[in-house]
Amino acid sequence: MIDGLIQRLRVRDDVSDEEEEALRGLISETEEFPARVTVLRREKLLDRSVLLLEGLMCRSKDLPDGQRQITALHVPGDFLDLHGFTLKRLDHDVMSLAPSKVAYAPHDRLIRLTEQYPHLTRLLWLTTNLDAAMHREWVLSLGQRSGAQRSAALFCEIHTRLSVVGKAINRRFEFPLNQTELGECLGLTVVHTNRVLRELREIGLVTFRRGGVQIHDLEALETFAEFDPAYLYLEKLSR
Amino acid sequence: MIDGLIQRLRVRDDVSDEEEEALRGLISETEEFPARVTVLRREKLLDRSVLLLEGLMCRSKDLPDGQRQITALHVPGDFLDLHGFTLKRLDHDVMSLAPSKVAYAPHDRLIRLTEQYPHLTRLLWLTTNLDAAMHREWVLSLGQRSGAQRSAALFCEIHTRLSVVGKAINRRFEFPLNQTELGECLGLTVVHTNRVLRELREIGLVTFRRGGVQIHDLEALETFAEFDPAYLYLEKLSR
DNA sequence: CGCTCAGTTGACCGAATTCAATGCCAGTGG
């Protein structure tokens, strides 16, 4: 059930059978959500963290004048708010972008885990640091890449992350955002997002259609985006 | 010596005397750097983490075509690469912006700490999650705020963070970036950075001069920037 | 004095936004 998480961790380090059991013991219950509902609201005090099992979710922040920015996308196997375990409240909302299934990890169980499994604690800590690494890449993207490059880089990132959990096949993956939401990831208006998508389609790199993404030429897309997956830390090291 | 760090932690949670001792025991040695040198280079494998004691540093990423983005600024009391404790290598460079002093925390000592002090481990984990929260605010800024707002928001953030460690007095603080570097934080060119700074100065909000920042009207600046310090987590909670 | 480096300004250009209209379904109720 939490295989996605274990898969993601085993890409980066060894996880013993005992540790795997401890991880399974974290989960208290599961819940399902339809697409486009707010799953976690900022400021509320937290006593559990949420692991995404199936579907797609995002975190978003907004400004008083109503502008919204999506700060992260989450695929199955990702914790949505493990940072909330230490922060105790969120600085952003979490919303489902597709029908999704989650599992809850109560904070008291996480505290016990930090007391009994230091190595596993470091691995969970690692996953929040991966989130931060992705944030930094988005900062780079928003600060320095053009709209089209930004879009291409995002498709490369999601393609790589979904591949790790076996959900990208033949350079195709489910990606049920609409163009407004994609624009909120990229810091672009819908109108310009639409133009950028047309450009990427017309030069034969990638086609985005509501529901999914088909990459036509992965190598060319990565070159165009100046994409380097180093920030996703896909290598196995003792942590 | 590591008082800045302890000050920052005690804003967010209680730190016992024993834990304070354990933190002091982390440090093996210190080192000083002049301004504008690369302190850590991306990709190198790490066996220690670096705590900033005095000065100012930044993390930066760049694209193959030479464009550079500063992804974070660090003030005294910040770890520069505690995320490197679990990631084992960095995805960015770390550079000094002012003459600085650092202390080293070898990873084997950090591992021992995670085995003996779970609560303190959670507090150190917290600090990396604070970094991620700041990254998210920068994503919001770069995606949705105008150049001038972005600049104002950055000044608000640094003012608040320096206040915590007693380094902002009377709405004035040292900030020895040049306009090129400030532009690399904001995703703007030097030329436009210059114009934005003039605008902020002329409407009486804030004056940036190489070396320091003087805020003229803090409340107006925060309103202009749509700044809300919630993402800095300045409240004390049991973690 | 001439050099360099940072800051500043103007003229022009291009990327992205804004505003507005149109097209395209899928669903739904008559």
Next chain:
DNA sequence: CCACTGGCATTGAATTCGGTCAACTGAGCG
């Protein structure tokens, strides 16, 4: 079956924000 609706996607035209190029200033310094 068709008319009507609402949500997205798409396109055009005008505008603006920020970038590019280039020149100039001023301070510090050997």
